[in-house]
Amino acid sequence: MKMKAVAKSKPGPGLQLIEAEVPKPGPGEVLVKVKYASICGSDVHIYKWDEFAQSSLTKLPRIIGHESAGEIVELGPGVKGLKVGDYVGVETHIACGHCYQCKIGKPHVCRNSKILGFHVDGAFAEYMVIPAENAWKVPDTIPRDWVPLMEPMGNAVHTVLSDEITGKNVLVVGTGPIGAMAVAVAKAAGARKVIATDINDFRLRIARKMGADIVLNPEIDDVRTVVMEETGGNGVDVVLEMSGNPNALNQGLDLITNGGWVGLLGIYGKNRIDVPMNDVIMKNLTLYGIVGRKMFSTWVVTTALLESGKVDLSPLITHRVTLEEYEEAFNVIFQGRAMKVMFEIDPS
The missing domain is CATH 3.90.180.10 (Medium-chain alcohol dehydrogenases, catalytic domain)
Known part of the structure; x- marks a missing residue:
């Protein structure tokens, strides 16, 4: 047949x-x-x-x-x-x-x-x-x-639930399909506030429908100012990096509070990433690499x-x-x- x-x-x-x-x-x-x-x-x-x-x-x-x-x-x-x-x-x-x-x-x-x-x-x-x-x-x-x-x-679930999420302020970087699902999963798991960023306004509109409290376009909005205002100057507790963009990752590391954790699902290809490792160490950050379910x-x-x-x-x-x-x-x-x-x- x-x-x-x-x-x-x-x-x-x-x-x-x-x-x-x-x-x-x-x-x-x-x-x-x-x-x-x-x-x-x-x-x-x-x-x-x-x-x-x-x-x-x-x-x-x-x-x-x-x-x-x-x-x-x-x-x-x-x-x-x-x-x-x-x-x-x-x-x-x-x-x-x-x-x-x-x-x-x-x-x-x-x-x-x-x-x-x-x-x-x-x-x-x-x-x-x-x-x-x-x-x-x-x-x-x-x-x-x-x-x-x-x-x-399942990729979003694996990323979001890598560590404590309930009651946390969360930054989702990159709102493609999995990033948008990460927004919804984080809200369902009890995240306090979910901020989503992307340079594509169409994707940001979907992220809003999926439950994002705040959506920001880094090419238009002052992401750092908004994040600090929304978190009382502390920064976010969790960064979910779904974009695979080195600049986005570094911005996330800048916006995360001391003792926070980062879920890394975005694929970077052959991009060489200049990560401020002293910040990772001195801020006592935990980084999780995520693959599959x-x-x-x-x-x-x-x-x-x-x-x-x-x-x-x-x-x-x-x-x-x-x-x-x-x-x-x-x-x-x-x-x-x-x-x-x-x-x-x-x-x-």
């Missing part, structure tokens, strides 16, 4: 709509009929075929995409705890299970990790095969088109936040398209007019 998929078929910018065989699940795997899939920033890198994409996709053609949800339609041999008809989200880091990190309970930093849509065929397709252990069963109380966003939301404790918290109604993801989905409209989907992202673009593959 054939299926439609969006793939990187050859080196160079762009993607292709292809026809491929529906995959068969092997031992310990499940076949998922994909219902929804959203575009991640890493998919944009693949489209552009930049240095990151070229080093990450070592085998072509490759069906891309990883933020996804769907219905299990077939079980491979040996699968337990799941059944045909289950609606699942997908953990996209496929851990090896035998390296040192996996053995000590940290599979999210597995040294041999494979990524859905990079090292194995992904989710921008009508069907996909995933390891059964990567399928996260989702309750019916969570809207089905929110489920693909649970994977990036803790498997699977982060998924438990993400599910609970969505079930409780404390986090509303609907403002994030700004565009809906079919697989055939993939060019339009990526173009609207390139133009800076989208937050999350959702492929509605089989929304029935």
Whole structure:
């Protein structure tokens, strides 16, 4: 049986709509009929075929995409705890299970990790095969088109809950999709005041909808003056750096109070960062580098936040398209007019 998929078929910018065989699940795997899939920033890198994409996709053609949800339609041999008809989200880091990190309970930093849509065929397709252990069963109380966003939301949850957040004044630097979700998670977790910064006013409007108390554009606003006024001259307790911009990081380190903590999720690429380490030391700051989601404790918290109604993801989905409209989907992202673009593959 054939299926439609969006793939990187050859080196160079762009993607292709292809026809491929529906995959068969092997031992310990499940076949998922994909219902929804959203575009991640890493998919944009693949489209552009930049240095990151070229080093990450070592085998072509490759069906891309990883933020996804769907219905299990077939079980491979040996699968337990799941059944045909289950609606699942997908953990996209496929851990090896035998390296040192996996053995000590940290599979999210597995040294041999494979990524859905990079090292194995992904989710921008009508069907996909995933390891059964990567399928996260989702309750019916969570809207089905929110489920693909649970994977990036997990990054926000992991970052926000790295240390104490309740009652704290928080600065979120960079309000792309994960930064905007970090705003909502911080508020849901009891942050006192959340200040969000970005140079994109469209993103700041979304951040406001996600619960930010104050939104600031560093190209227009005097961020330092506002932050100090809003925190009684103390500075913020927490900085969540989601932008990957070295200047933004240094501004955050300037605005944080003594004894505060910093969550680092933004990717800096090959940028060399001149960090004022004496400030980090003398201010007694704690820095956390964040990657992925803790498997699977982060998924438990993400599910609970969505079930409780404390986090509303609907403002994030700004565009809906079919697989055939993939060019339009990526173009609207390139133009800076989208937050999350959702492929509605089989929304029935």
